[in-house]
Amino acid sequence: MANVTKNRPLSPHLQIYRFVPTMAMSIVHRITGGALYFGTVLVAAWLIAAASGEEYFNQVNWFFGSIVGQVILFGYTWAMLHHLIGGLRHIMWDLGYGFEKEFSTMLAKANLVASVVLTVLVWAVVLIIR
Amino acid sequence: MDMRTPLGKVRGLGSAKSGTEHFWKVRTTSVALVPLLLFYLGFLVMYAGRPYADVISALSNPFIATINALTIIASIVHMRLGMEEILQDYIHSEKMKLALLILNSFFSLLVGGLCLFAALKIAF
16 A cells, blocks of 8 residues: 555656646746735735824835835736736636637737736826826 | 555545635635726725825725725635645645645734734724
8 A cells, every 4th residue: 555656657747848828827827826925915014004103104105115115016016917817717717618729828828918018007007197 | 464454544535525615715706806906906006105194094985995805805815725725736745734734824814814904993
């Protein structure tokens, strides 16, 4: 019984398969998910500072307004939009649609393009409103 | 001499039979998060960098406070389940996996609890 699990064949992993858009976006979906996980600390910091009083809030606001803060927030926006659009693709697949090779490859590319375009759009609106 | 049958040895080592529930919770929260986060993103775009008084008055609005709390709850449940999946996929040492799974739950609950408390403190 002991060696049963050790001798099982393993399925090929990333370095074996040819690199294709659907696979790349699957990986990015997981990476953005992991990044967003830790990114919630940013939202927490903002909310807790707002709840703690004006002095704390101004400090956190200053950080988010600094160049480092802005770069982090820009990345956070992109990660969120990419993960959200990727999530929509997953809902579509869960409902049983969109498994055709050409279509899913097209959607994988569209996911990347749309996430970048929407992120730039959101930040353009931010800069115009401000 | 081992008197246990092969079947007896593997009983209880199979699936936890909670996979469907995990899948379903991830999907349910993801469906909820699509409109919630689009609203949230819009809100953040409007209020990022605005003075303290403006932000506080916006977050005190009952509608925004409700959206805020719902987004926090759905996000925390979703991210905890997502990280659970990542840990189970990549961490092969049993002890390390258990430790990180517990840490994942603690981190999620801590961040979620702090966010909710802050949101409610501002709202009331």
